[in-house]
Amino acid sequence: MKNLRGGVPATSHSGSRAANRSNCRESIGKQSTTIVTVPLKPVGDCGFDPKRCSMVDTDAKTAWKLFQLNGFPIAAMGSLLALGLSVTGLRLEPVGYGITLAIAASFVAIAYRHYIARGDRADPKLIFSLGTIGQIIITCAIVGPLSYVANWMGFPLQDQALLAIDRALGLDPEPIARFVNDHPWLADVLSRSYGLIKWPLLGIPIVLALTGRYVRLQLFMLAMSLALAITIAISALVPAIGTYYGLQLPAAQLPDINTAAYAGQLRDILALRDDSLHQLQLFTLSGIVSFPSFHAASAVLYIWALWPVRRIGGIVATLNLLMIAATPVIGAHYIIDVAGGVALAAGSIWAAKAYLEWMGRVAHNVAKGASTVWQPGLG
Numbered sequence: 001m002k003n004l005r006g007g008v009p010a011t012s013h014s015g016s017r018a019a020n021r022s023n024c025r026e027s028i029g030k031q032s033t034t035i036v037t038v039p040l041k042p043v044g045d046c047g048f049d050p051k052r053c054s055m056v057d058t059d060a061k062t063a064w065k066l067f068q069l070n071g072f073p074i075a076a077m078g079s080l081l082a083l084g085l086s087v088t089g090l091r092l093e094p095v096g097y098g099i100t101l102a103i104a105a106s107f108v109a110i111a112y113r114h115y116i117a118r119g120d121r122a123d124p125k126l127i128f129s130l131g132t133i134g135q136i137i138i139t140c141a142i143v144g145p146l147s148y149v150a151n152w153m154g155f156p157l158q159d160q161a162l163l164a165i166d167r168a169l170g171l172d173p174e175p176i177a178r179f180v181n182d183h184p185w186l187a188d189v190l191s192r193s194y195g196l197i198k199w200p201l202l203g204i205p206i207v208l209a210l211t212g213r214y215v216r217l218q219l220f221m222l223a224m225s226l227a228l229a230i231t232i233a234i235s236a237l238v239p240a241i242g243t244y245y246g247l248q249l250p251a252a253q254l255p256d257i258n259t260a261a262y263a264g265q266l267r268d269i270l271a272l273r274d275d276s277l278h279q280l281q282l283f284t285l286s287g288i289v290s291f292p293s294f295h296a297a298s299a300v301l302y303i304w305a306l307w308p309v310r311r312i313g314g315i316v317a318t319l320n321l322l323m324i325a326a327t328p329v330i331g332a333h334y335i336i337d338v339a340g341g342v343a344l345a346a347g348s349i350w351a352a353k354a355y356l357e358w359m360g361r362v363a364h365n366v367a368k369g370a371s372t373v374w375q376p377g378l379g
Contacts, residue, residue, distance in 0.1 A: 055115065060124040063214035064115070065359070067128065070135055070218060073225040077142045077232075084149030089278065092145060096282040100141050107134030129209035132221055136201050143228045144285045150236035151288050152272050158238045159246035162291060162334040171335040173243040173328055177254055180329045184256045190326035191258040196319055197295055200302045211309055219356060220305040223348040227297045230344060231289055240290035241269050242332030261287065262332035290334065295327045296341030297348075304349055 055061060085092065111131030115122045166173055180187050208217035242262045244251060251259040264286030271277035272288075287294070299320035307313040324342070327333045 055120045055122045055124055055127075057124065059212070059214050060128075062356075062359070063124070063128060063218045066215065066218035066222060066356070067111075067131055067135075070221045070225060073222075073229060074135060074139055074142065077139070077146060077225075077229060081142050081146045081149065084146065084152075088149055088152045090145070090148060090152065091279045093279055093281040097141060100282060101138065104134045104137035104141070107131065107137070109134075124214055125209045125212075128214050128217055129205045132205040132209070132217055133202060135221060136205065136224075139225060139228065140201070141282060143232060144282065145280045146232050147235060147287070147289050148268070148272060148277075148280055148285070150232050151239050151269055153236050154273060155237055155239055157240055158291070159240045159242070162238075162240055162336055163243070163246040165336045166334050169335065173334060174247050174249060177243070177249070177257065177329055181254045181256045187256045187258070187329075189322065190330050193319065193322035194258075194261070194295065194326040194330035196323050197298050200298075200306075200316070204302065204305050207306060207309060207312065213308070215356070216305065216308070219349070219352045220301060222355070223304075223345070223352040224298075224301055226351055227301065227344050227348040228294065230348070231292055231294050231297065231341075234292060234340075235289040238291045239269070240334070240337075241266050242290060243328065243334055244332050246334070258330055259332065261330060265290075265332070287331070291337045292340030292344050293327050293331065293333045293337040294341060295331055295333070296324050296338040297345040298341075299323045300342050300345035301349070304345075 055064065084090075107130045111127045111134070115127055163173070180190060204220060205217060208214070208220070240246070242265055243249075244254075244259065244262055245266060251257075251263065265288050268277060268286050269288050302320050303313075303317045306316040309316075324338060327338050327341075328335055
């Protein structure tokens with residue numbers, strides 16, 4: 001049989017097989033590199049592309065891998081807490097912790113059950129919103145008492161060193177606090193802003209899942225876990241009570257500033273150090289971390305997470321900048337605490353994104369290796 005164009009005898013099916021293998025290698029290469037570029041891509045309307053609302057979507061598959069990975073730092077911190085409790089003799093109040101962990105675990109279980117039952121047809125919005133909320137609740141329930149274990153180690157308080165750094169930078173916290181106290185409206189705004197740390201922990205998973213930013217949500221969770229773990233580790237080595245303690249400034253001299261956060265930190269750190277605190281109740285724990293400030297770190301993480309969301313990103317950025325401004329006054333943090341928290345959050349986001357890029361390179365190399373093994377004549 002002759003080829004109609006050139007009169008060259010046609011081979012059997014080897015030419016078509018070679019073409020198919022070439023097309024397949026090209027397809028694998030394109031798919032394997034997609035993982036590097038998906039973090040910020042929103043998912044569109046399911047009516048136009050139903051795949052985007054299932055686990056078939058590339059973003060959802062990548063996010064699922066990250067979601068599973070995020071369980072490891074949570075498990076590691078939980079193991080450290082269990083070890084710390086056994087060493088320190090501190091006890092967790094069982095009812096509050098039990099109910100909280102049961103609710104959180106049920107959210108994670110629903111996410112896994114839905115994925116196992118429906119596979120590629122599972123709804124990523126349900127999986128990543130409920131699953132991530134569950135992971136966040138578990139993480140918060142762990143790091144709260146873990147910060148007490150870290151402070152129990154009893155390293156020397158570093159208030160005077162942190163205060164000296166602030167003053168060396170020309171940012172003495174006392175004039176700042178007195179200025180806010182002399183302007184009650186400002187004190188009230190900052191007090192309300194400081195309390196904003198809690199609600200985004202529930203809102204971010206819902207907003208990012210509903211807008212299809214599955215990978216960004218999992219990167220946020222990974223970055224937050226990294227930031228929390230590093231914060232606890234540093235706070236064990238650099239413990240401090242807060243600016244008013246370092247300044248020896250009684251809270252009574254600042255009647256228009258809400259110093260409840262500082263009072264709780266002062267009470268619990270001193271109680272740990274004189275061995276009068278033994279039982280930790282989940283809903284009465286105070287934030288006993290000074291350097292670096294996790295309020296400042298949280299603000300940066302929240303801004304980064306929601307910045308691409310239209311009509312929300314700008315509002316979130318404004319509110320969280322107010323939370324950063326409130327941290328030295330309401331939270332009694334040193335200025336260097338705030339700077340440390342901001343730097344820590346930025347580094348954690350970079351590390352999470354770097355891990356995603358590494359995942360992409362590994363997937364690309366695996367696919368490339370698979371394509372080279374497929375030799376002509378073996379198909």
